[in-house]
Amino acid sequence: MAVNALGEATSPYLRQHADNPVHWQQWTAEALAEAAARDVPILLSIGYAACHWCHVMAHESFADDDVAAVMNAGFVCIKVDREERPDLDAVYMSATVALTGQGGWPMTCFLTPDGRPFFCGTYYPKAGFLQLLDAVADTWRHRRAEVEQASDGIAGELASMASGLPGGGPALEPAVCDHAVAGVLADEDVARGGFGGAPKFPPSALLEGLLRSHERTGDARVLATVERTLDAMARGGIYDQLAGGFARYSVDSSWVVPHFEKMLYDNALLLRVYAHWARRSGETMARKITDETAAFIVRDLGDGGMFTSSLDADADGVEGLTYAWTPAQLREVLGDDDGAWAAYYFGVTEAGTFEHGTSVLQLRDNPDSLSRFVRARTILLAARLGRPQPARDDKVVTAWNGFAITALVDASVALDRPEFLDAATQCARSILELHVVDGRLRRASLGGRVGDSAAILEDYAGLATGLLTLHQVTGDPEWLAAATGLLDVALDHFTDPDREGRWFDTADDAERLMVRPSDPLDGATPAGASLITEALQLAAHLTGSERYASAARASLAAATPILVKLPRSGGHWLAVAEAAVRGPLQIAVACDPLDSELLDAARQLAPGGAIVVGGAVDSSELLRGRDRIGGRDAAYVCRGHVCDLPVTTTEHLAAALGAPV
Incomplete structure (x- = not known):
């Protein structure tokens, strides 16, 4: 394999390295076999297209003939796009953190031919990287026993880390949510908005959970925290004040200077929060950011009905030049x-x-x-x-498109903008047509060609939630059927048969790695486990399925230790839990769904996490036996399995929901 093999990759990030003098391989069984046959270690480099320091290391080292010659002579060099293979990224990031105490990208790992890491790091300047290559090669040749000892120790540590969080948390009840909220509020940066210090990341899932908490409790402190952060981000340099859309994070604590890459997942998750804020408050700033961020996603990231991954931080090799x-x-x-x-x-x-x-x-x-x-x-x-404009990573990732579908539907409701609903509908149709192969999801595609990488749990969950959200607004049974098909696959292939409520991030028939990833904590994107729990909770009430309902309850029961001990790492768990402790709330409006003021009001007044459907009697599970009353549209409000009397006016519906008209 003494050639660079990245030219036909379905990842733009890998293709960026196709002209390197390094003999890069993709992660394949053949590449690992070559390392065994040559008796050399694997040099694994993981990054992504919008990563600034990935570009720096590529320019300094991977494009350099002298460095490439050392890499090619002593190693099998494998390049991985973390966005296309999040399973590999999760395993080797855990190893990097275990060895160094911190992680990040570019990630640089040295592995035995069977994939066990024995040395890991991140960015290295050229001179230091050359020294490291020589040291690792010398250790491999002359002190192999040390390598084996180190790799065995790391493998054991990863296996221990993969066991997940301990069980034994309290039962889910409002007090658990209140405890989590109190813990989060204690960490707020009141002066600047957000939580913690620099660098400061948009806490999108956490803010959605706090909004839902406020709607349940009416606690003004919670709403003030949310609004301070949303307003500070909207006014800061992290937000593109000319074209809309958010950068990845702020390098300072005041949201002034961003790390300029713009990711689909950040913008979709933030759009959902701003749309929620706009729908419930009517605030000018909330409506402005909702409109502009939705427009940015559709205009700047749209491609063939689907949405691409990111815009780079750099233009012409200079960060922030644009x-x-x-x-x-x-x-x-x-x-x-x-x-x-x-x-x-x-x-x-x-x-x-x-x-x-x-x-x-x-x-x-x-x-x-x-x-x-x-x-x-x-x-x-x-x-x-x-x-000069930043390059775009045109890879289409299933989960992130699912986030975009959900957010665009929410934006269309908040602003009464049917074009955003149309964009979400087209995205859903395109993803299902291209990314479902033989009944199973794939992770990503490029230019209309789907990749080989199997989807992970977040892909099934994120897309299912988007389809369920789309179904609620359109009433189209196509989206409900597609979503439940995804959930059935997830239940069959991603659950842990030995621990109720636990989810693996990879399927039981996926490639076997050192450990099977299972991370229940919410990070830059929500955990696959919290995402699938949201989807199951929605689907349970839209279909009446006890299988979905019991799986959602088990997931939430297993997650309460996160809300109790690590609430800032459980933002999406909080959002799902808040919906659960309210019932979840279900609003079914018997009406003509294309012409119903009462249905429109229900969508505007519903708290986050509520389930809202409209249509004729018996047109869906929630409308079985429920009809208009006296020739007027009627709203049926239920909390869990307890229902109010139907109402026929917006005022009475608002009163039933405890919401202002």
């Missing part, structure tokens, strides 16, 4: 008066907030003239489009 401004540049584009005016509102200073005297645009204050602000934004965006 986005940063000086006061002089604003004056040049807008003129002296408007340029100075825009510099004030966008926080562009002579000293700069970023690098080399440039500033990332923020929204320091509400502009004194909206028309002037809109005109300035339009002109600046047009000028910015003339700059």
